[in-house]
Amino acid sequence: MLQEKVADKSMISVVIPTANRSLLLKRMLNSILNSEFSQTYEIIIVDQSSDNLTKNMIQEYFSKINNIYYIHSNKTGAACARNYGWRAARGDIIAFTDDDAWVDKNWMSAIDEHFKLDYNCDTGVLGGPIIPVFENGDSIESLEYPVIYSYILPAYSQKREGEYLNGALPPSVNFVCRKSILEFYGGFCEKLGTNINSKFKIYGEDSLLASQVKMDKKKLLYLESVKVYHPVIEYRKSKDYFNEYMKIMGRTQFAISILLSKRPIIKRVCLFLRSILEMFCFAMYLDKSKFLKAYGSFQASFAFW
Secondary structure, three states, rough: OOOOOOEEEEEEEEEEEEEEHHHHHOOOOOOOOOOOOOOOEEEEEEEEOOHHHHHHHHHHHHOOOOEEEEOOOOOOOOOHHHHHHHHHHEEEEEEEEOOOOOEEEOHHHHHHHHHHHOOOOEEEEEOEEEEEHHHHHHOOHHHHOOHHHHHHOEEEEOOOEEEEOOOOOOOOEEEEEEEHHHHHHHOOOOOOOOOOOOOOOOOHHHHHHHHHHHHHOOOEOOOOOOOEEEOOOHHHOOHHHHHHHHHHHHHHHHHHHHHHHOOOOHHHHHHHHHHHHHHHHHHHOOOHHHHHHHHHHHHHHHHHH
């Protein structure tokens, strides 16, 4: 159980939401603990599992590690877990990642170095490469869908340091910001994000927050050295997975547009009409993936409020 702590402006707090993935979480924790980083830091695990496997794993393997803190949450949702985590953190720099990924050995030292040099607090959100690790040694070129959509794996590499380009946004698996940013915007929107208890899949809590930060003229920065790795299971390479993801993407983009709009009712009507038009057009052109994306937006116009 976390106790009240005094904020430490020199410290990184790593926040990891998890649900029913104890073995994957163990790999992530080991990657952080084996980092080449000698400064003080903490790891906050927010567990939304339906069983005690994660809690038992932490007690068995990490009970003697005094900078790992465990919170169990009965309220589900990745956005909710991240909000629990950063609010409990005592570090000024909050580094979010996912339980099924693992970090590069220099991940934390790169984060620490960047923010120590960010004297004017220009950085809104910091991110970096997400390196896909395929089963059987495959590569992005083995995808059944266009390589331009490889970010859904997730995988991302900009090849150029600086601000995120072409509308790209740092995803939650590699999302770092000051605690003051989270306090100012109220953290992540809990209407969005994955939730093990919800049949209506929607993402985007990270994209919404990053978009809000960018709209307020803060920088979204990409550094090659802030690197994480993410496994790619076989199914994620398939066209079926891609089509399902496109439908969820349609829902997500609809929801984000509504939440960012100053006139949400008018925006909702416009997006609803556009989704109908797009479904008709893409059906005519037999473009299943884009049709499903438009259908996802159509669904969200009824289901997302």
